Amino acid sequence: MLTQQAQEVERKVIGILRILSQSDGPLGARVISRHLKDHGVELTERAVRYHLKLMDERGFTESMGRDGRSITQLGLEELRSALVGDKVGFVASKIELLACRTEFDIERRQGTVPVNISFFPEKQFEKAVAAMKRVFRAGICVSELVAIARPGENLGGITTPQGKIGLATVCSVVMHGALLKAGVPMDYKFSGILQIRKGKPLRFVELIQYSGSSLDPAELYIASKMTSVGQAVRRGEGRILANFREIPAICQPLGEKVAAGLKEAGLDGLLMMGEVSRSVCGVPVELNKVGMILAGG
Structure with a gap:
């Protein structure tokens, strides 16, 4: 069992490996330090260099000279396997980060989207x-x-x-980002398999709660071949990926306005918005909340 201090070191190592894995080339300590701050990890450039040296010795990274470090195959395997407890809820955290980085302006119809x-x-x-x-x-x-x-x-x-x-x-996170920019908070509840009948959403047949999973639910559904998107397209009957979200009931009018603006801009993905405190496609909704179903993507 790792001590608390050892776990903190491992978290920093995993953070560095994750940043290197997402880069299309080698990265230096200064750039890595800056990216770590985006993930809430405060590590100086000097400290990053120290950890990189240790990671070289463990075979997780490889020095590319002045260009910096690249992640190795062993490093990728470590990233996939280490600290499973830290990966629980990671997908929800990633969604929040992407939503915060969404800068699309509905009125001007320009800006960054996930x-x-x-x-x-x-x-x-x-x-x-x-x-x-x-x-x-x-x-x-x-x-x-x-x-x-x-x-x-x-x-x-x-x-x-x-x-x-x-x-x-x-990505459907564009809806989260637009609502966040408008001042509407959104709860990331479930990723699921939505049954389509006669071209309309009928009910959820499978659900995975983001906060309780160490895996990306969408990847799990796809790998398990649990969808029938082609059939849903051809016959109007099938199963597709969908996400279940909630917003405060008081924000529903503003939420509908934002969704309409996105649709006019060619960014939609909203399959259904429910009524206050009423279940949507078989999923219970919290008191004074409104359920929303977004197309997976």
């Missing part, structure tokens, strides 16, 4: 796009706006690997 990035083999990209077009036309998405990057090009701070094509789609 995105999901996928990489496809070049030879399969056209086939993938053809499949996605049907989903976009059916409205099972947050937005039809996308960004594409060729091999070697940058997409959302990530360099597209050779032999791949990068595709960025707008």
Whole structure:
């Protein structure tokens, strides 16, 4: 069992590894120190260098000369396995961070938005796009706006690997960010599988609470092949990824206004907004709260 001091050291190591894993190239101690502050970790440049030296010895990082350090395969494995307790609720924390960084201005229709990035083999990209077009036309998405990057090009701070094509789609967190900017707090409740019938949301058939999971629920659902998006598109009957959120009842009019503004700007994703303290698609809603269902993405 790790002592409290040892756990604190491990948290700093994991924080550094996470930053390196998200970078498209080597990073120096100064840049790492700055990124750590974004995650609430205060570590001086000198302290970062000390930890990097220890991480080199453990094989987690590799020195790239003056360019800084890169994470190794062993470092990636450590990042996936270490401190499972710290990963509980990590997805919710990540959502909050992305929401705070969303700077989209509804009136001007410009600003930064959160995105999901996928990489496809070049030879399969056209086939993938053809499949996605049907989903976009059916409205099972947050937005039809996308960004594409060729091999070697940058997409959302990530360099597209050779032999791949990068595709960025707008993430449903854009709704959180817009509501936050308007002064509307949102509770991140569940990620789930939503049953569609006759083209309309019917009920949730599976739910995972963000605060109690160390895994990304969406990735878990997809890996387990629990969705039938193609069937939902073709027949209006199927199961899709969806997120369940709550906002204060007093904020409902403002929430509806923000959602309408996003929709006019081509950023939607709101599948349903319920009534005060009334369950939505089988999910109970807290007193004086309003439930919202957002398309997964």
